[in-house]
Amino acid sequence: MCLAIPAQVVEIDDVSDSGTVALGPVRKRISLALVDDVSVGDFVLIHVGYALNKISPEEAERTLALFGEAELVEELAAAPGGGAT
Amino acid sequence: MSVKAKRFPQRLNIRSGTIDMTHGSGGRAMAQLIEELFVTHFDNDLLRQANDQAAFDVPAGRLVMSTDGHVISPLFFPGGDIGSLSVHGTLNDVAMAGARPLYLSSGFILEEGFPLADLERIVISMAAAAKRAGVPVVTGDTKVVERGKGDGVFITTTGVGIVPKGVNISGDRARPGDAILVSGSIGDHGVAIMSSRENLTFETTIESDSAALHKLVASMVEAVPDIHCLRDPTRGGLATTLNELALQSGVGMQLTEDAIPVRPAVSAACELLGLDPLYIANEGKLICICAPADAQRLLAVMRADPLGAEAAIIGEVIEDAHGFVRMQTGFGGSRVVDWLTGEQLPRIC
Amino acid sequence: MKYVDEFRRQDLAKKVSRAIHNEVDRGRRYNLMEFCGGHTHAIFRYGVQDLMPDNVRFVHGPGCPVCVLPVGRIDNAIQLAQQHDVILCTYGDMLRVPGSGRKSLLKIKAEGADVRMVYSTQDALKIARDNPGREVVFFAIGFETTTPPTAVAIRQAQAEGLKNFSVFCNHVLTPAAIQNILESPEVREIGSVLIDGFFGPSHVSSVIGSQPYEFFAEEFQRPVVIAGFEPLDVMQSALMLIRQLNEGRHDVENEYTRVVSRDGNRKAKALVAEVFELRRSFEWRGLGLVPYSALRIKSAYAGFDTEKRFDVPAIQASDVKGCECPSILRGVKKPTDCKLFGTVCTPENPMGSCMVSSEGACAAYWTYGRFRDQATAREASA
Ligand code: SF4
Numbered sequence: 001m002c003l004a005i006p007a008q009v010v011e012i013d014d015v016s017d018s019g020t021v022a023l024g025p026v027r028k029r030i031s032l033a034l035v036d037d038v039s040v041g042d043f044v045l046i047h048v049g050y051a052l053n054k055i056s057p058e059e060a061e062r063t064l065a066l067f068g069e070a071e072l073v074e075e076l077a078a079a080p081g082g083g084a085t
Numbered sequence: 086m087s088v089k090a091k092r093f094p095q096r097l098n099i100r101s102g103t104i105d106m107t108h109g110s111g112g113r114a115m116a117q118l119i120e121e122l123f124v125t126h127f128d129n130d131l132l133r134q135a136n137d138q139a140a141f142d143v144p145a146g147r148l149v150m151s152t153d154g155h156v157i158s159p160l161f162f163p164g165g166d167i168g169s170l171s172v173h174g175t176l177n178d179v180a181m182a183g184a185r186p187l188y189l190s191s192g193f194i195l196e197e198g199f200p201l202a203d204l205e206r207i208v209i210s211m212a213a214a215a216k217r218a219g220v221p222v223v224t225g226d227t228k229v230v231e232r233g234k235g236d237g238v239f240i241t242t243t244g245v246g247i248v249p250k251g252v253n254i255s256g257d258r259a260r261p262g263d264a265i266l267v268s269g270s271i272g273d274h275g276v277a278i279m280s281s282r283e284n285l286t287f288e289t290t291i292e293s294d295s296a297a298l299h300k301l302v303a304s305m306v307e308a309v310p311d312i313h314c315l316r317d318p319t320r321g322g323l324a325t326t327l328n329e330l331a332l333q334s335g336v337g338m339q340l341t342e343d344a345i346p347v348r349p350a351v352s353a354a355c356e357l358l359g360l361d362p363l364y365i366a367n368e369g370k371l372i373c374i375c376a377p378a379d380a381q382r383l384l385a386v387m388r389a390d391p392l393g394a395e396a397a398i399i400g401e402v403i404e405d406a407h408g409f410v411r412m413q414t415g416f417g418g419s420r421v422v423d424w425l426t427g428e429q430l431p432r433i434c
Numbered sequence: 435m436k437y438v439d440e441f442r443r444q445d446l447a448k449k450v451s452r453a454i455h456n457e458v459d460r461g462r463r464y465n466l467m468e469f470c471g472g473h474t475h476a477i478f479r480y481g482v483q484d485l486m487p488d489n490v491r492f493v494h495g496p497g498c499p500v501c502v503l504p505v506g507r508i509d510n511a512i513q514l515a516q517q518h519d520v521i522l523c524t525y526g527d528m529l530r531v532p533g534s535g536r537k538s539l540l541k542i543k544a545e546g547a548d549v550r551m552v553y554s555t556q557d558a559l560k561i562a563r564d565n566p567g568r569e570v571v572f573f574a575i576g577f578e579t580t581t582p583p584t585a586v587a588i589r590q591a592q593a594e595g596l597k598n599f600s601v602f603c604n605h606v607l608t609p610a611a612i613q614n615i616l617e618s619p620e621v622r623e624i625g626s627v628l629i630d631g632f633f634g635p636s637h638v639s640s641v642i643g644s645q646p647y648e649f650f651a652e653e654f655q656r657p658v659v660i661a662g663f664e665p666l667d668v669m670q671s672a673l674m675l676i677r678q679l680n681e682g683r684h685d686v687e688n689e690y691t692r693v694v695s696r697d698g699n700r701k702a703k704a705l706v707a708e709v710f711e712l713r714r715s716f717e718w719r720g721l722g723l724v725p726y727s728a729l730r731i732k733s734a735y736a737g738f739d740t741e742k743r744f745d746v747p748a749i750q751a752s753d754v755k756g757c758e759c760p761s762i763l764r765g766v767k768k769p770t771d772c773k774l775f776g777t778v779c780t781p782e783n784p785m786g787s788c789m790v791s792s793e794g795a796c797a798a799y800w801t802y803g804r805f806r807d808q809a810t811a812r813e814a815s816a
Binding site (some may be wrong): 002003004005006008023024030031033034035036043045047048049050052055056057058059062063064066067068078 | 435436437438440441446449450461470472473525540553555556557575576580583586635636637638640641662663666667670689690691692693699701705803
């Protein structure tokens, strides 16, 4: 449930608490009423025309690194000696 | 014919005039509309004869005839309008038999109050499309409905064409092992339309792919006369059209998601609205199914045409009692690609 | 698209898949329930099951707000549009859901009712502004994710003094539903359905945070991993659940850290608390009456509450006979267990809500997973 999609903030209008986000080559006007401290360049999660949350670039990197790490565990396990260090 | 000027003492007020019931009544107002708008722009010998029909000789061969009603909102959209669309749509339907289109007819249903300026814009665009295609609009009809009983303008076009000897293209000819080709990126038309609908406003540079494909088809048929199936994936998109073909031929299909061309803006818009590009309409693309040995040659011919520059082989026909269209996903799994159900509505979940 | 494409990479999927295959205990089964339709959708659309070992099974839960809305509430909306001559605005998802007598909002629209699809509550406000002479009702559905935008709209309507705008509130709460599933006798009874672990909602959690799940993990001794909606997120979360189960743990873990924190979105939560309050109980399709599982509009905003402005009777409407949605929503049955599945009930002609929403278990099975049926049937009879 809850289709939501990451997009980058490219414009902020403080008066109406809204902004424009870019999703690749597509732009859309959205409300920023539900998030604090958003700056141009931030990535936010868009749901029904509202930014729901900011996306943390550091955490995204960390999660992506986990996918690679899964294999590391596997390689260690497959190595002779069961990966004992 | 110097009488003409006297018949209509005042020229049509295109700038600020609107359609009224008299424009469909068969009287002088209708004659004027036809003469000053339709005949002026569609201008060709057959139409100028001002008969209720067009009579012409046809070359030997199998005659193809196809008709298509066009209703679209909005009438003007990025990359086209209902006028050019109504020409391309019918030309493509004729061309999908491998035929060379010869003539078009057009029927207009106009709503009372429709601005003449918009009508002129549509007619000019239609005439230009017909001219580019080299296929004249040789006969037509105009009716006016009361305000509220139409959506501005509906256009029905009919086309006739000739199939070259030795060509037998039909939706029931797909055989296991055949290659499936698409002539370019999918979903452009549908996304362009959605981007211009009032309540879904998003901005994108995507334009409708609306185009006449008969010249592309002519070079394909010339290179490989034994093409098995051709079809343009309009409403329901690529997915629905492939399912139609699978059903008609009693076969299954296996697609490769990564091979299907989709523009970044189309995928982005689809992500935003929760839609799947496979189900989005196209107006200038075709699907071709041919023997595996012919696939590379056809691909080369298609890519040599600007309308097929991004052509790709996207899968193969397989044996399948259920007639399923399956797809290897870009992620590495597999799924069924079903018919479109209902209308593609943007979703929140 | 950043934060989308990299979470769908095939090379990474292969890595995670290999890790899962390495780490599963061949001697046991892993029944993992994804509460959210978003996960169901990702699993089917990307073919995630193909990358999983046979003994890891996805159990589809009730996490689609369209699927769980009881027929009576849809009938209410239909009545509002037909009898009170309002402009009824709602999200695209709701239009095709059948109410009683196979009526739907789309059908009554065809009959002349003024039903309009909106993409955002902002669109509904605009319709109200543009039509001052008409009553505009926003038929609000959704979980915690979709509730804050409704709260914003109500506050905005008040600030603008919009007199013709109201909200027919059907917002429901996820934790209450999860608890209800875990407490249901079928799930507790050993031997019938086993749910070994949960994928926690992604976007619901982005609002409420991971903290509310701590209670379940503890009380029901089941691991919960909050999972993003991209297919790699689902696989990585499955791996995390498998690890917990192998180690005999039942913690709340968070795979979707790029969006979800322990506390969630405080601003959104505060707005919701300002405008809404708990209903004592609310009917969920499939789960029945679930205590404290939905929200209603506070009396301070009564002017914007459709249920106060119009007569909205409680309608007791039953599901189509033979429809197994109730059991399917609890994960007790599979779509293929329903006699109507694929015969009488198809997406063109849905009998139950699970077939309507593209995230409903029946629709997802039908659309993406049917070709697996033969294999599944063989496996089941073996
Ligand atoms: S297949 Fe149709 S009738 Fe059967 S449970 Fe699913 S929605 Fe209900």
